[in-house]
Amino acid sequence: MSRKFQVKSIPSTWLISNGRRLDCGPYMSGAVEIRELLKRHFTQKLPDLTSGHDGGIYYGPRSNRNYVTDAEHGVPFLTTTFMMQADLTRLPLVSKKEAKSRKLANQQVKQGMALISRSGTVGRTIYARSSMNKVWSNEDIIKIVVDPQQVKSGYLFAYLCTRFGVPFVLSGKYGSVISHLEPEHFSDLLVPRLDADIEQKAHDFIEESAAFLDNYQANLNDATELYFDSVGLKDITPSEWHSWGSDLGFTAPTSIQSLRALNFNPRFIRLCELIKSGPWKPLGSLCIPGTLKRGNRFNRIDADPEYAYRLVGQKELFWLRPEGRWIAKKFVPDDVLVENGSILVAARGTLGESELYCRATFIHGKLTENAYSEDILRVIGNENEIERGALFAFMRSESAFRMLRSISVGSKLQDHHYTMLPSLPIPYPPNDIRKRCNDFIIEAYVARETALELEDRARSLVERAIEEGGR
Structure with a gap:
């Protein structure tokens, strides 16, 4: 595929109005044209609409992060890697004492904030919902806190995500290898003030979207908790797992399946025995024959979206809005597509505690596209044996995560031991409980899809109002 180059001629007045900047970014991004369009609206600069710590546009200080495994002594910690994820249950934990110190107290996320990545891939923006109120963020995330007397938080977020707001945000980035944003880059960001009814409606859409995402998270957690409670178990926590001792100095029976000690570590054996103390079935018996495997390799031929699928990789798999390159439909195998109710597990990676390797997600609705x-x-459940949502309620758990990691093979980059995978024990609740768990999961993913639709409606509403007002 040939490389596309962009060329644009600009008037000299643009150079003057932009501080005589000679780098291409502000001019190629469309920010200058948008600034001209917004002259037809009454606008205010963003700092005039914010309030609070450092004027309401800030990021935290760099600090040594003391990670912990016990939720009693830690707080969830949001990084630019995790901020795009839909399910925020498994965020890493940093020391609660450190987080609540005077130095980092302002790093707490609060409902209604706009959070923007400021380092690396800059400009990614999310809206803080109520379930994030006990989360702290790192120094690579800028917080924008609106003055509620000046503007609605949902409207401002919707505007920042429009094709008018995004170029403004990105035009301030600097850095050749790693891009950065600073709060001062937002000093001249113009916010159009639209009809009060439009701003209120956009705000309501975003707030309703946030509420649906809270429901999504709550339903996921309720499904997993119910699944374990029904068989007399509790999902293991990271702290419990590590308290079970190290994987050193143990004996294990010989096996023709594997000679790797990790595959027979005492903690894994203990967890499996705990699950087998109640009703259970092996994973292989619950899945459609021929599944429980990774996809096939194939050549990736780029194409326009009209003739392509969006190819989602491991990292983007867990994002609220998965991104990926567009690959030609004509040249891909059938197994790149998955059916409704499939469970997808990150199957390649390393064993770091915060790595995605062995985490699971569920495919429903538009995600099948x-x-x-x-x-x-x-992992595709056999619906004659178990409801697919119910199986996911277990596969997203910490217990499943630890078992999957304990059957790893490889040196640096890990993969699953596909001979051992079908024999993993899965708790098997009564029929009525499985159906309830399945309902929780389906409701969760319907709520997630509704949330995205509401966010899109807010963005479209603001874009349309700006365009129509600029004619």
């Missing part, structure tokens, strides 16, 4: 890379394990 994407293609998925070969580095993702397909």
Whole structure:
């Protein structure tokens, strides 16, 4: 595919009005043209609409992060890697004492904030919902806190995500290798003031979207809790797992399956025995025959979206809005697409505590329109044996995560031991409980899709009002 170059002629007045900047970014991004369009609206500069710590546009100080495994002594910690994820249950924990110190107290996320990544891939923006109120963020995330007497938080967020707001945000970035944003880059960001009814409606859409995402998170957690409670178990926590001792100095029976000690570590054996103390079935018996494997390798031929699938990889798999390159439909195997109710597990990676390797997600609704890379394990429940949502209620748990990691093979880059995978024990609740768990999961993913639709409606509403007012 040939490389596309962009060329644009600009008037000299643009150079003067932009501080005689000679780098291409502000002019190629469209920010200058948008600034001209917004002259037809009454606008205010963003700092005039914010309030609070450092004027309401800030990021925290760099600090040594003391990670912990016990939720009693830690707070969830949001980084630019995790901020795009839909399910925020498994965020890493930093020391609660450190987080609540005077130095980092202002790093707490609060409902209604706009959070913007400021380092690396800059400009990614999310809206803080109520379930994020006990989360702290790192120094690579800028917080924008509106003055509620000046503007609605939902409207401002919707505007920042429009094709008019995004170029403004990105035009201030600097850095050749790693891009950065600073709060001062927002000093001249113009916010159009639209009809009060439009701003209120956009705000209501965003707030309603946030509420649906809270429901999504709550339903996921309720499904997993119910699944374990019904068989007399509790999902293991990271702290409990590590309290069970180290994986050193143990004996294990010989096996023709594996000679790797990790595959027979005492903590894994203990967890499996705990699950087997109640009703259970092996994973292989609950899945459609021929599944429980990764996808096939294939050549990736780029194409226009009209003739392509969006190819989602391991990292983007867990994002609220998965991104990916567009690959030609004509040249991909059938297994790049997955059916409704499939469980996808990150199947390649390393064993770091915060790595995505062995985490699971569920495919429902519009997510079936994407293609998925070969580095993702397909777990497709046999609906004659178990409801697919119910199976996911377990597969997203910490217990499943630890078991999957304990059957790893490889040196640096890990993969699953596909001979051991079908024999993993899965708790097997009564029929009525499985149906309730399945309902929780389906409701969660319907809420997630509704949330995205509401966010899109807010953005479209603001864009349309700006365009119509600029004619």
